[in-house]
Amino acid sequence: MITPLDDDLDSRIRAAAMAWLRQRCTPENPVVSRAELLGFKFEGRSFPLVDNRLGIRKPKELTAALSILTTYTSDGTRAPYEDEVGDDGLLRYKFQGDDPNLYTNVGLRRAYERDVPLIWFFGVKQGLYLPFFPVWIRAMEVDQLQVAVALEEAQRHIAIHGPVSEIERRYSVSMTRRRLHQPVFRQRVIHAYETSCAMCRLRHPSLLDAAHIIPDREERGVPAISNGMALCKIHHAAYDEHILGVRPDLVIEVRSDIMQEIDGPMLKHGLQEMHGLGLVLPRRRADRPKPELIEERYERFRAAG
Template identity: 60%
Template sequence: MSIMADAALDLRLRKAAAAWLAERALRQQELATKEELAQFTFEGRRVALLDPQRGIRKPAFLDAALSIRTTFTPPGHPPPYEDREGPDGLLRYKYRGNDPNHHENIALRRAYQHQLPLIWFVGIAPALYLPRYPVWLIADEPEQLQFAVALDEAQRLIQPGGVVDTDRRRYIERLTKLRLHQPVFRARVIQAYGTTCAICRLRHRSLLDAAHIIPDGQPAGDPIVPNGLALCKIHHAAFDQNIIGIRPDYRVEVRSDILIEIDGPMLRHGIQEMHGCQIALPRERSAHPHRQRLEARYEKFRAAA
């Protein structure tokens, strides 16, 4: 069966998969395990959305790839494949191996040729993924063994491989940050902290944020787990506003003027009583907040106080 011979079936499958993932996200199930992704059912048949062994998923009854995957890499470890931005600011997805005519690369090439939307599963933890969809392949670059990826409709309008001016590149990078980097950073940080606020132990995912220790865009402000803290929205705002600081020894410090302020129960129980408490830490030591970053951020808190 070819895509051109049954384009309607192909389109129905992709729309159904996207709708299923969107419905999960509405139920606060934006992350999915390999087992859950294998349970997707389409028109009476089970169609796994993720290949358990390969990075590129092509159902047997289609000619083109349905999804791509980036495996989880623990903090401090090099990834097996690096999907980097090109000089035009667009992300690249690496081929499977070094053969452009490997059957998985051919499946991706067919998705590119017919401009079919793909699902990109980004590893958040072992066997746990954050779906990003739809994405499109907008250039095949066999010399570099990679495809150029557009994360939204606006990026599809960019001419891959061309020279872009500074403003256009910033625009492209901002879209990539909004569509990929920020959601992945949030998911990885919250997962590392066991879906728990590091300060108050609140466990409602929809009320949790990933707070940068060193702000995004500053030196050492990388979107990596050791530069993040899982905080509820109240404590995230308090941290950003220097109402709360976190010392390099992982102790919470509340600004002195806030400690003596009289207000309602939220201030008393939610902030003042946190003074001196130790934050919860991720189970994996490699995911612990970086002490030098904490120290630099704590100095800014002290200056503000």
């Protein structure tokens, strides 16, 4: 008979779930649907990887939580997810409700005490998630009703609630940005633009980027869909180099000296013929570029020209 204290069962379930996700989530298609997660099978029987109602999945067969989930919210609903990062560069995940003794929150505590790996499902669209695994709970912050989560092995050794050097902090923050913010931003933007370049309509996912309107190295360069556009790699590079820009009326403008050049078909069809075309925008108005960001970036384009 299987009991909740069966460590072998715990290990087998986590290993099977992560092995399935590695096979299912490819570089070309790294996201997974809620239906797939609910339909996961372990050793021939149904074993959902997410809870049907709650953000923390704590199966009755296990003493520790198996996964945590962040639902998708549009840009205007809440602040970008950077505000979940602590001074140590680690992400924070909130308890379920305000009772630390709720069974799901106890499951988080057990995962911390036993130092077992979890899966974090981050919403990029309604019912669509980008999985991060393995992740580990590094600290219980009961007074703030949250836990500190390490996304990589290196973050497991960063001091919590103690002095953190500036080098450690910057390293941890950059790791979080690279591991979470950039992939989530990419998937949210790509899906908002329906896997199509906003300029040339190219629909090959592997050739698409999530381009920032205001660069992410700047304070206003937040990882929000409204600060992004789905662009193919050629037009992303051209946008970043101010070879082409986007006017406040969302019409593409190619720099005047580029319009005068004579070269091969890529210049003619890939760049010059973009001049005067309108952007293809997301269906949801909240996902469209913020006018003030487009205007600011267009002024930079004009200054560069």
